[in-house]
Amino acid sequence: MRRDPFIKINQLITRAISGIAAPVLACLLVMGGLGTASPALAEGPAAAAPMPLVSNVRLGEQGDVTRLVIDFGQGTSLPQNVFTLADPYRVVIDLQDVDFQLPPDTGKVGRGLVTGFRYGQFQEGLSRIVVDATGPVKISRHFALPAQSGFGHRIVVDLQSATNAEFAQSVGLGRPIASPTAAAPPVSTPREPTADIDRKRVIVVDAGHGGVDPGTHGQSGALEKDVVLAFAKEFGAQLRATGRYEVHLTRDTDRFIPLRERVNITRRHNADLFLSIHADAIDRRGVSGMSIYTLSENASDKEAAALAAKENRSDVIAGVDLQGESSEVTDILIDLAQRETKNFSVRFARTVVRNAEGVTPLLQRTHRFAGFRVLKAPDVPSVLVELGFLTNRSDERNLTTSTWRRRVAGALVKSVDSYFGERLAEGTY
Numbered sequence: 482m483r484r485d486p487f488i489k490i491n492q493l494i495t496r497a498i499s500g501i502a503a504p505v506l507a508c509l510l511v512m513g514g515l516g517t518a519s520p521a522l523a524e525g526p527a528a529a530a531p532m533p534l535v536s537n538v539r540l541g542e543q544g545d546v547t548r549l550v551i552d553f554g555q556g557t558s559l560p561q562n563v564f565t566l567a568d569p570y571r572v573v574i575d576l577q578d579v580d581f582q583l584p585p586d587t588g589k590v591g592r593g594l595v596t597g598f599r600y601g602q603f604q605e606g607l608s609r610i611v612v613d614a615t616g617p618v619k620i621s622r623h624f625a626l627p628a629q630s631g632f633g634h635r636i637v638v639d640l641q642s643a644t645n646a647e648f649a650q651s652v653g654l655g656r657p658i659a660s661p662t663a664a665a666p667p668v669s670t671p672r673e674p675t676a677d678i679d680r681k682r683v684i685v686v687d688a689g690h691g692g693v694d695p696g697t698h699g700q701s702g703a704l705e706k707d708v709v710l711a712f713a714k715e716f717g718a719q720l721r722a723t724g725r726y727e728v729h730l731t732r733d734t735d736r737f738i739p740l741r742e743r744v745n746i747t748r749r750h751n752a753d754l755f756l757s758i759h760a761d762a763i764d765r766r767g768v769s770g771m772s773i774y775t776l777s778e779n780a781s782d783k784e785a786a787a788l789a790a791k792e793n794r795s796d797v798i799a800g801v802d803l804q805g806e807s808s809e810v811t812d813i814l815i816d817l818a819q820r821e822t823k824n825f826s827v828r829f830a831r832t833v834v835r836n837a838e839g840v841t842p843l844l845q846r847t848h849r850f851a852g853f854r855v856l857k858a859p860d861v862p863s864v865l866v867e868l869g870f871l872t873n874r875s876d877e878r879n880l881t882t883s884t885w886r887r888r889v890a891g892a893l894v895k896s897v898d899s900y901f902g903e904r905l906a907e908g909t910y
């Protein structure tokens with residue numbers, strides 16, 4: 482009885498999101514073409530040439546031009562696309578898959594019109610460099626130089642400052658490869674109420690960040706994207722081992738997935754529960770412990786709001802084109818549908834706090850509320866777990882240790898069991 486209005490809302494949302502997605506489908510078709518042209522895919526991995534290796538990315542200044550040079554140590558990969566993005570000002574350079582083997586602090590220091598840059602895999606077959614600009618810029622030219630006199634192949638991108646009008650005209654031009662989310666608008670198939678009790682509950686485990694977006698990092702250099710992936714794999718394996726759950730990981734390799742796509746994956750699998758796994762960082766090194774977040778438009782405190790803002794920047798960091806992403810209508814519909822699942826999210830979060838007590842240190846007020854974009858699957862109870870603080874020595878040691886991972890994953894499995902157990906007992910399973 483209660484389900485009907487929500488199914489209607491889901492259909493509305495699906496329609497609303499499809500509407501938004503339509504303009505970027507063309508970009509995705511282009512992308513598909515690139516994918517099949519790759520020799521690795523056409524001939525199979527055995528016949529593939531070694532992956533091109535980027536050994537350095539340098540910045541230089543010549544007059545009013547800021548120059549970015551990509552040095553290849555082996556092979557080469559022509560840019561698939563070079564374009565600008567707004568809010569904040571960025572330049573994106575997409576290359577067919579390359580192996581980045583750069584000095585550790587590459588991209589941290591800016592020069593000229595550039596404040597810094599990031600790099601990594603963006604999606605299957607595509608590597609990306611995202612450059613942060615000081616203001617509106619234009620790509621005055623980009624070209625490739627062949628290997629010569631001891632230098633490997635190079636790609637050169639020249640930037641000049643632009644007026645706001647110039648920037649507005651060229652922003653996104655050059656076929657930005659939008660987030661791959663548009664390919665598959667969320668489909669919500671209402672479940673058969675009969676036989677529902679017998680089926681395995683579906684759990685989606687989401688390792689935060691990945692690829693071009695490393696997330697935060699610890700003092701000894703541990704990266705959030707690696708730490709959370711290792712944890713997600715352990716947790717997924719333990720869930721599967723119970724025989725009670727169907728488990729899907731949003732990623733099981735070091736690759737980037739936009740926030741919207743993480744939500745879509747969850748809905749495509751008709752998930753019963755979604756857990757996004759992260760690790761936190763803060764400039765006060767004494768702060769430690771796990772925390773659990775559920776969705777709310779009003780964050781429970783300033784720190785929670787700041788954390789949400791940081792995690793939500795993932796798409797910006799990876800250079801995803803967010804134009805047309807926010808639609809008030811969609812947001813309102815999602816909000817309506819959210820209300821029912823929100824209560825279940827809160828219940829699950831409390832169960833996690835109970836089970837994690839004594840297993841790992843907990844942050845004060847362990848369960849908090851904040852506006853995370855990744856928790857916006859309207860019909861799937863969802864929580865975001867910050868495993869601990871990579872900026873805290875003891876937490877960092879824990880987070881990079883397999884025995885700790887096993888123990889804490891075990892506590893989460895217990896939480897999942899008791900959450901579904903309670904719902905079965907009260908008939909809301």
Ligand SMILES: [Zn+2]
Nearest residue numbers: 689696759760
């Ligand atoms: Zn994170």
